[in-house]
Amino acid sequence: MNYNPAMPSIADMAAKARKRIPAFAVDYLESGIGGEFCLRRNRGDLDNVILWPRYLCDVGTVNTHCRLFDHDYDLGIGVSPVGLGNMMWPNGESRLARAAQAANIPYIYSTMGTTALEDIAANAPDVGWFQLYVPRDRAIMRDLIERAGRAGFKALVVTVDIPVGAKRDRELKNGLILPFRITPRLVAQVIRRPLWALLTLRHGMPRFMNLMPYSDSGDIKHLGEFLTQFFCPGVSIERLQEIRSLWQGPLIIKGLQRGSDISAAADLGADGVILSNHAGRQLDAAPSSIAALQALPSSLRERMTVMLDSGIRSGLDVVRARALGASAVFSGRSFMYALAAAGADGPRQAIEIFRDEITRTLQQLGCTEFEAMSADYRLQTTDNR
Numbered sequence: 001m002n003y004n005p006a007m008p009s010i011a012d013m014a015a016k017a018r019k020r021i022p023a024f025a026v027d028y029l030e031s032g033i034g035g036e037f038c039l040r041r042n043r044g045d046l047d048n049v050i051l052w053p054r055y056l057c058d059v060g061t062v063n064t065h066c067r068l069f070d071h072d073y074d075l076g077i078g079v080s081p082v083g084l085g086n087m088m089w090p091n092g093e094s095r096l097a098r099a100a101q102a103a104n105i106p107y108i109y110s111t112m113g114t115t116a117l118e119d120i121a122a123n124a125p126d127v128g129w130f131q132l133y134v135p136r137d138r139a140i141m142r143d144l145i146e147r148a149g150r151a152g153f154k155a156l157v158v159t160v161d162i163p164v165g166a167k168r169d170r171e172l173k174n175g176l177i178l179p180f181r182i183t184p185r186l187v188a189q190v191i192r193r194p195l196w197a198l199l200t201l202r203h204g205m206p207r208f209m210n211l212m213p214y215s216d217s218g219d220i221k222h223l224g225e226f227l228t229q230f231f232c233p234g235v236s237i238e239r240l241q242e243i244r245s246l247w248q249g250p251l252i253i254k255g256l257q258r259g260s261d262i263s264a265a266a267d268l269g270a271d272g273v274i275l276s277n278h279a280g281r282q283l284d285a286a287p288s289s290i291a292a293l294q295a296l297p298s299s300l301r302e303r304m305t306v307m308l309d310s311g312i313r314s315g316l317d318v319v320r321a322r323a324l325g326a327s328a329v330f331s332g333r334s335f336m337y338a339l340a341a342a343g344a345d346g347p348r349q350a351i352e353i354f355r356d357e358i359t360r361t362l363q364q365l366g367c368t369e370f371e372a373m374s375a376d377y378r379l380q381t382t383d384n385r
């Protein structure tokens, strides 16, 4: 076993994480929008995918590899982009990049990351993908894309599901709003987590390093005004066409849910899509990603690589999504929990948990290749049709 037997699942890592980082960081990581129905739907719909095992076959050797955009990855799971990753654990983003590189799984690094994108690309030279939040200012957009290309990121992931900032009640109540203010309540929460506080002090407060060149100050406290103006209020087809013309490598659109949008993305030359509801953080009435996948005409999967995230917490979930037609999946919170629960070694442990669970699930189902997992292994009942 290549992980800590005291924390054998992502759920165990989540439980440990909640005890190691301040409450405001937990709320930032875990909150959904509104009544958090979408957040719960992501899990509920995954739990309802029933797989149908085949026995009477030799499953001694299993191939978990997953080919995406001409690269043979070791597993069909990668790391979703998460802003403020170093708030989960100091220097966490670089650790995550190195762990993804060592395990040969994709790592999508966020525009809102707190390590310079050039440093992340150096730590994940073969598996780093850059996530772009489209800035209103075209010059900044062009510069970010150019920097990502120069740094060596292998793919560009454009997130389109934040046409407007979300109102997340848990974050509001905790004062996680811009401009960021240090309140007595936040200080009290930090004091209760002395190791996190000490390491954060030593490493320095997280700053939006990727955006430093475009604002007078990259620190969270003073960036409020800049950020309220930063994001494009909706990413238009024209913007995506411009991005397509600027980026030569694989272009992936993250956050789409409807077949008509995905078809439009394919028309403009996007190579892939990540079905996502931003982990239930944007629209409480949105479908779970697994439901959006099921609603997709299968012809679209022949036109582009369809992947998904939102709610994936185990190797079983990875296999479930593959059985329903996703080429690969991603998770954000799983890897953040891992960082918060086990620090520098957390990402490696989380990847090993996924590896072990994917392998065992495939063996249990009688399928010796991840890429051979298909709807044949799904049991349709009147309840889950």
Ligand SMILES: Cc1cc2nc3c(=O)[nH]c(=O)nc-3n(C[C@H](O)[C@H](O)[C@H](O)COP(=O)(O)O)c2cc1C
Pocket (backbone or CB within 6 Å): 028, 029, 030, 080, 081, 082, 083, 110, 111, 112, 113, 131, 159, 254, 276, 277, 278, 279, 309, 310, 311, 312, 330, 331, 332, 333, 334
């Ligand atoms: C705390 C937090 C921050 C996030 N930041 C970003 C981001 O900067 N860019 C982005 O495209 N998505 C962001 N997301 C969404 C994730 O990329 C991903 O879609 C989601 O976390 C997947 O769901 P899961 O966390 O349940 O695995 C964020 C999600 C969370 C929970």
